[in-house]
Amino acid sequence: xxxxxxxxxxxxxxxxxxxxxxxxxxxxxxxxxxxxxxxxxxxxxxxxxxxxxxxxxxxxxxxxxxxxxxxxxxxxxxxxxxxxxxxxxxxxxxxxxxxxxxxxxxxxxxxxxxxxxxxxxxxxxxxxxxxxxxxxxxxxxxxxxxxxxxxxxxxxxxxxxxxxxxxxxxxxxxxxxxxxxxxxxxxxxxxxxxxxxxxxxxxxxxxxxxxxxxxxxxxxxxxxxxxxxxxxxxxxxxxxxxxxxxxxxxxxxxxxxxxxxxxxxxxxxxxxxxxxxxxxxxxxxxxxxxxxxxxxxxxxxxxxxxxxxxxxxxxxxxxxxxxxxxxxxxxxxxxxxxxxxxxxxxxxxxxxxxxxxxxxxxxxxxxxxxxxxxxxxxxxxxxxxxxxxxxxxxxxxxxxxxxxxxxxxxxx
Amino acid sequence: xxxxxxxxxxxxxxxxxxxxxxxxxxxxxxxxxxxxxxxxxxxxxxxxxxxxxxxxxxxxxxxxxxxxxxxxxxxxxxxxxxxxxxxxxxxxxxxxxxxxxxxxxxxxxxxxxxxxxxxxxxxxxxxxxxxxxxxxxxxxxxxxxxxxxxxxxxxxxxxxxxxxxxxxxxxxxxxxxxxxxxxxxxxxxxxxxxxxxxxxxxxxxxxxxxxxxxxxxxxxxxxxxxxxxxxxxxxxxxxxxxxxxxxxxxxxxxxxxxxxxxxxxxxxxxxxxxxxxxxxxxxxxxxxxxxxxxxxxxxxxxxxxxxxxx
Numbered sequence: 001x002x003x004x005x006x007x008x009x010x011x012x013x014x015x016x017x018x019x020x021x022x023x024x025x026x027x028x029x030x031x032x033x034x035x036x037x038x039x040x041x042x043x044x045x046x047x048x049x050x051x052x053x054x055x056x057x058x059x060x061x062x063x064x065x066x067x068x069x070x071x072x073x074x075x076x077x078x079x080x081x082x083x084x085x086x087x088x089x090x091x092x093x094x095x096x097x098x099x100x101x102x103x104x105x106x107x108x109x110x111x112x113x114x115x116x117x118x119x120x121x122x123x124x125x126x127x128x129x130x131x132x133x134x135x136x137x138x139x140x141x142x143x144x145x146x147x148x149x150x151x152x153x154x155x156x157x158x159x160x161x162x163x164x165x166x167x168x169x170x171x172x173x174x175x176x177x178x179x180x181x182x183x184x185x186x187x188x189x190x191x192x193x194x195x196x197x198x199x200x201x202x203x204x205x206x207x208x209x210x211x212x213x214x215x216x217x218x219x220x221x222x223x224x225x226x227x228x229x230x231x232x233x234x235x236x237x238x239x240x241x242x243x244x245x246x247x248x249x250x251x252x253x254x255x256x257x258x259x260x261x262x263x264x265x266x267x268x269x270x271x272x273x274x275x276x277x278x279x280x281x282x283x284x285x286x287x288x289x290x291x292x293x294x295x296x297x298x299x300x301x302x303x304x305x306x307x308x309x310x311x312x313x314x315x316x317x318x319x320x321x322x323x324x325x326x327x328x329x330x331x332x333x334x335x336x337x338x339x340x341x342x343x344x345x346x347x348x349x350x351x352x353x354x355x356x357x358x359x360x361x362x363x364x365x366x367x368x369x370x371x372x373x374x375x376x377x378x379x380x381x382x383x384x385x386x387x388x389x390x391x392x393x394x395x396x397x398x399x400x401x402x403x404x405x406x407x408x409x410x411x412x
Numbered sequence: 413x414x415x416x417x418x419x420x421x422x423x424x425x426x427x428x429x430x431x432x433x434x435x436x437x438x439x440x441x442x443x444x445x446x447x448x449x450x451x452x453x454x455x456x457x458x459x460x461x462x463x464x465x466x467x468x469x470x471x472x473x474x475x476x477x478x479x480x481x482x483x484x485x486x487x488x489x490x491x492x493x494x495x496x497x498x499x500x501x502x503x504x505x506x507x508x509x510x511x512x513x514x515x516x517x518x519x520x521x522x523x524x525x526x527x528x529x530x531x532x533x534x535x536x537x538x539x540x541x542x543x544x545x546x547x548x549x550x551x552x553x554x555x556x557x558x559x560x561x562x563x564x565x566x567x568x569x570x571x572x573x574x575x576x577x578x579x580x581x582x583x584x585x586x587x588x589x590x591x592x593x594x595x596x597x598x599x600x601x602x603x604x605x606x607x608x609x610x611x612x613x614x615x616x617x618x619x620x621x622x623x624x625x626x627x628x629x630x631x632x633x634x635x636x637x638x639x640x641x642x643x644x645x646x647x648x649x650x651x652x653x654x655x656x657x658x659x660x661x662x663x664x665x666x667x668x669x670x671x672x673x674x675x676x677x678x679x680x681x682x683x684x685x686x687x688x689x690x691x692x693x694x695x696x697x698x699x700x701x702x703x704x705x706x707x708x709x710x711x712x713x714x715x716x717x718x719x720x721x722x
Contacts (some may be wrong), residue, residue, distance in 0.1 A: 035643035036521075036622075037623060039623075040522075040623065041522035041621055041622070041623075042522075044521045044522070045522060095491055149624075173633050179695060207694065209694075209695065210628075210664075210696075213627075213699070214630075215618055215628065216417070216658070217670060218417040219414055219418070219659040219660075219663060219697075220662055222414055222663065223662060223663055223694075226663075239523070239619055239621065239623070242523065242619055243619055245617075246619075250533075250543075250547070250548070250617075251545070252535055252538075252545075266523040266621070269525045270523075270619075307522075409619050
């Protein structure tokens, strides 16, 4: 008797399991990020973005059969630790990983994932990059397993210089950045694109400083002022940007700043009233950009964590992943990657966004915004209760900041 | 202007390392948690200033931290003393992690808004085009006052005499009827208080966040080693040296490439090792102190004014 029951029981159990898998699918994102250390504050805040995005845009709340779970993995910002964590994630059966803070880390992750996928067919891993914007990742070093939801340095500087070109008050530009791949790219592209669009503008300085090491930016500001710069372009983020802007206001610097990450946690507080009408940001979104559904995400996030929401890329990464799983009806990384490539949807501001198949770069709108006193219809939301917020001074359609790619995409 | 920036940064470093070097010369313990006391100082001052005003934080935070330091010495460090220096070292090492986690639990992992009082945000004076912020002047003033009072305390008062005696001849001092362990506790508390004072005035000049202890931790060890273990004068010279060195190096765009060019040797991007040759002094400014540390250990291991010959 016993012998005859067992196969039946197994059969029923597997049938139940199968039914379960078909109606509800769970996908884990291994969130490999520096959650402690000098940039830990930023990493923790990004983790909340992902957790919130998973809550809102997958599973029950999104009315989807696909539930995304975020697995935090602390790399302390180090490429070596990130590699070890990638190994741990793949061993644990995680097939989707995400990282963003630091193109140096993203670069080694891409290489490692390429190798891993080549050697472990059937256990492929897909990389959802939400903020590492070295353009190499979608050009020379492009990978079929890499999808970038932020805009590349080249796209951002294309947009930024299109705006700066019309600002006739800009004559002397100083470029300062963190000495690693991203900072170097910012300096390279800014110099080249400004030269092409405004040959009369002088680049009076091009400075790189060590990443996250400088405590006192006063000497750098003294140098900027000595060079007579009326505009500073910087890719600095986190404490490096906070300290730079603080030192500039302490020294009474009157020029304007063109930044990438003025909206990142802690930075708005540091800018405060001193940066009014002088600090600019180029980004693919800001809280006062044309709104749609994302406005409730912004307010909901603030209500839940009492922190600012700004990484729309986290939302897009989750949305594309969910749509990819739904479309391919599978959680297999290869099938999902194929489904995500070339996928189109509506972006945060209602514009059409597309995950370009030829290089894995999300094509999206771009905003140049200015730090302005809140109130009125342009600046509905202020940042970190400072009474100041970002005002759009230039909106660029996705096709206005798109860049051609040299990527020869290998087969998946 | 660079001179003043360098001086004010150097003096802040001195405030931080004065306590560390005092504790080291007295107890032979390199206090790994020293920078953590600096951090708590900044956070306490932030908390107190958000409840009342800046000056309350400025006065009370260092006292609170000194008390904590004293308690730590009395109930933990003294207990491990009999197991030797390694145990003490490990204890302070562990403490630095505990403090870091506690700070993150209480105040979160991101930076807090610990602002400079508005009265002192105004420029003190103008030199060429750049202004010198009043707060930087205030930082220098506090550091100098601390330096003078520390000097007077150690050289001109009775307790200073006992401290100095306990530094070099603890057994004899004890035999003369002084409570040397208590003196140790005072010095430890005082050192922590000084670190906290540095945190109170450095936390808002720079940034108050959990990473702040780590970011100054390495540099104050450089100061202590370069200045000579246990030498206050040496620490002063070393801090100002490092402050000035970092500030001036940022302003200098010298590189091996430029030097070679003036000698008539052309280095282009095709030359092997181009990225090394084209590295500018300003780019490596923040790592210069560590270079100095290595050089100092090779050339003069006891430091500028060190007296220990081991």
